[in-house]
Amino acid sequence: MNILVTGSNGQLGNEMRVLSASHPNHRYFFTDVVELDITCREAVLDYVRTNAIDLIVNCAAYTNVDRAEEDEPTALRINADAVANLAATGVRVIHISTDYVFSGDEHRPCREDDPVAPRTAYGRTKLAGEQQLLALCPEAVILRTAWLYSTYGNNFVKTMIRLGQEKPELGVVFDQIGTPTYAADLAAAIFTVIEAPEWHPGIYHFTNEGVCSWYDFTLAIHDLAGISSCHVRPILSSEYQYKTPRPHYSVLDKSKFKQTFGVSIPYWLEGLKRCIAKL
Numbered sequence: 001m002n003i004l005v006t007g008s009n010g011q012l013g014n015e016m017r018v019l020s021a022s023h024p025n026h027r028y029f030f031t032d033v034v035e036l037d038i039t040c041r042e043a044v045l046d047y048v049r050t051n052a053i054d055l056i057v058n059c060a061a062y063t064n065v066d067r068a069e070e071d072e073p074t075a076l077r078i079n080a081d082a083v084a085n086l087a088a089t090g091v092r093v094i095h096i097s098t099d100y101v102f103s104g105d106e107h108r109p110c111r112e113d114d115p116v117a118p119r120t121a122y123g124r125t126k127l128a129g130e131q132q133l134l135a136l137c138p139e140a141v142i143l144r145t146a147w148l149y150s151t152y153g154n155n156f157v158k159t160m161i162r163l164g165q166e167k168p169e170l171g172v173v174f175d176q177i178g179t180p181t182y183a184a185d186l187a188a189a190i191f192t193v194i195e196a197p198e199w200h201p202g203i204y205h206f207t208n209e210g211v212c213s214w215y216d217f218t219l220a221i222h223d224l225a226g227i228s229s230c231h232v233r234p235i236l237s238s239e240y241q242y243k244t245p246r247p248h249y250s251v252l253d254k255s256k257f258k259q260t261f262g263v264s265i266p267y268w269l270e271g272l273k274r275c276i277a278k279l
């Protein structure tokens with residue numbers, strides 16, 4: 001197959017690039033905004049036609065949650081209108097979405113068919129992207145993920161390593177629960193979808209296994225990175241000046257993905273160990 005990967009300079013896009021070497025049966029077209037700005041419909045249609053693309057893996061997104069709050073129209077253009085451009089090509093699409101489509105008020109893992117209720121501009125634009133894609137391309141696969149990190153790009157793991165090396169003390173919230181997800185494991189899940197004997201359209205949840213708070217996550221990061229000079233203090237969300245509300249409980253139920261594709265998913269700490277070993 002000819003596979004177009006958009007947003008390939010991001011965390012997930014880079015992990016797709018790495019993993020593609022283990023799947024040499026396909027031809028890959030890795031692009032980011034310079035090579036292919038997905039907000040430009042003509043450019044998208046032309047690129048897909050010219051390169052006889054069979055499948056699009058959309059790793060491009062507007063991912064800055066705080067900035068989206070101040071500039072929702074731009075976030076909407078990239079997270080929703082551009083997704084409609086990809087759908088307009090008529091080829092199969094694997095699209096990545098987020099736990100932020102939910103309110104985060106539940107106290108149990110969210111299933112794919114649970115009611116959506118985004119609380120942020122980012123969440124609203126990502127939900128609009130899901131809806132536009134499914135309306136135009138019912139054959140699409142949407143993977144909702146959360147708490148993504150990688151050796152590539154800026155993310156929580158790298159920030160906590162840096163702060164742990166710089167500061168003697170750090171307050172990290174312990175009342176927000178979720179699942180850290182190594183982007184390499186999400187890339188592997190995407191290849192599971194691509195290589196499955198049958199195409200299974202629909203929405204799926206994919207994160208690593210298990211749950212923790214940002215505080216627990218930070219302790220594990222410092223432990224694995226050999227940082228012992230920084231005291232990490234558990235704090236409440238109300239003590240931290242968030243510009244944008246954060247979900248209190250954003251655990252995703254992955255049963256549908258595991259059952260449909262017959263796979264097991266690595267535990268979050270195991271993914272973190274592999275990532276930090278590479279850093």
Ligand SMILES: NC(=O)c1ccc[n+]([C@@H]2O[C@H](COP(=O)([O-])OP(=O)(O)OC[C@H]3O[C@@H](n4cnc5c(N)ncnc54)[C@H](OP(=O)(O)O)[C@@H]3O)[C@@H](O)[C@H]2O)c1
Pocket residue numbers: 006007008009010011012013031032033034036037038039058059060061062063078082096097098099126145146147148149153
């Ligand atoms: N990060 C998380 O914690 C998280 C959590 C849940 C879901 N997700 C979802 O997971 C997916 C992958 O996230 P990620 O963390 O890998 O994102 P990322 O690192 O921010 O990468 C996104 C890439 O898309 C590029 N891009 C932006 N606008 C574009 C455009 N118009 N055309 C083409 N490319 C464009 C970005 O370029 P610039 O950097 O130049 O803008 C960047 O290289 C996204 O759909 C995101 O919403 C992420």
